[in-house]
Amino acid sequence: MIQRYHNSQKEVKGMNTSELREQFLIEDLMSEGEVKFTYSHYDRIIIGGAVPANGSLALENYPMIKADFFLERREMGVINVGGAGKITVDGKVYDLAKKDCLYISRGCKDISFASIDAADTAKFYILSAPAHKEYPTTLMKEAEATPVVLGSADTSNHRTIHKYIYADGIQSCQLVMGLTTLTTGSVWNTMPSHVHDRRMEAYFYFDLASDQTIVHLMGEPQETRHLLVHNNQAIISPPWSIHSGCGTASYSFIWGMGGENQDYGDMDPVLITELK
Numbered sequence: 001m002i003q004r005y006h007n008s009q010k011e012v013k014g015m016n017t018s019e020l021r022e023q024f025l026i027e028d029l030m031s032e033g034e035v036k037f038t039y040s041h042y043d044r045i046i047i048g049g050a051v052p053a054n055g056s057l058a059l060e061n062y063p064m065i066k067a068d069f070f071l072e073r074r075e076m077g078v079i080n081v082g083g084a085g086k087i088t089v090d091g092k093v094y095d096l097a098k099k100d101c102l103y104i105s106r107g108c109k110d111i112s113f114a115s116i117d118a119a120d121t122a123k124f125y126i127l128s129a130p131a132h133k134e135y136p137t138t139l140m141k142e143a144e145a146t147p148v149v150l151g152s153a154d155t156s157n158h159r160t161i162h163k164y165i166y167a168d169g170i171q172s173c174q175l176v177m178g179l180t181t182l183t184t185g186s187v188w189n190t191m192p193s194h195v196h197d198r199r200m201e202a203y204f205y206f207d208l209a210s211d212q213t214i215v216h217l218m219g220e221p222q223e224t225r226h227l228l229v230h231n232n233q234a235i236i237s238p239p240w241s242i243h244s245g246c247g248t249a250s251y252s253f254i255w256g257m258g259g260e261n262q263d264y265g266d267m268d269p270v271l272i273t274e275l276k
């Protein structure tokens with residue numbers, strides 16, 4: 001498990017490309033046969049990926065969290081972005097097709113990830129946040145999440161948002177999670193952009209062609225920086241930072257948050273004309 005500490009706005013203004021990437025980009029997340037985690041000190045979110053191939057991968061305990069087991073004091077959200085897979089939670093098996101989401105309760109001990117077909121592996125994107133109580137482990141299929149369509153072709157940001165874990169969806173202590181898919185030809189996400197000082201956010205980009213890229217914008221609204229992000233990579237967005245991106249082709253991404261509230265609409269919008 002890799003650890004990433006906080007950075008102040010002032011510090012970030014002075015960073016060069018590699019410093020920004022070291023702090024805010026997670027490049028190596030989905031690796032066949034492995035489970036990988038990054039512990040971010042923004043709201044103590046753990047960001048991870050599990051790609052089981054032949055045989056299942058167990059969720060192990062990590063000395064860094066000083067717990068008896070991973071979810072002793074934590075909750076977890078998982079979304080599959082690959083082929084069909086299954087997650088076993090204390091003996092109960094949940095089937096996750098692509099874009100299905102599983103919330104796993106605090107207190108669950110034996111968790112393992114598996115693919116149905118080793119030639120078309122599942123790719124599980126994982127977020128975990130500290131949790132003060134148990135909420136039921138709940139599976140939500142993509143079709144069960146009410147889609148919200150935003151943007152338009154005129155502004156190249158036509159996209160569909162699926163909300164899974166949030167105040168009006170799967171119940172959790174603090175985790176918020178969902179995914180957004182751009183319509184072919186649309187390339188802009190989260191524009192107009194926003195900040196939410198009450199919550200950090202992480203984006204995980206997927207379904208981007210391997211020879212394409214996304215110019216991800218971060219930073220204070222009047223002090224933006226960019227990260228060139230490739231398929232299956234994640235970014236960490238501090239609470240004071242915008243998080244928005246423009247792809248060289250269409251793509252999807254998982255957004256997830258931890259912090260003060262689970263109100264999806266808690267965003268302080270930034271006018272496009274005020275961005276610098």
Ligand SMILES: O=C[C@H](O)[C@@H](O)CC(=O)C(=O)O
Nearest residue numbers: 159161180189190191255267
């Ligand atoms: O706080 C919410 C998040 O930034 C995302 O849900 C935004 C998003 O998916 C989009 O506009 O496409």
Ligand SMILES: [Zn+2]
Nearest residue numbers: 194196201243
């Ligand atoms: Zn946001």
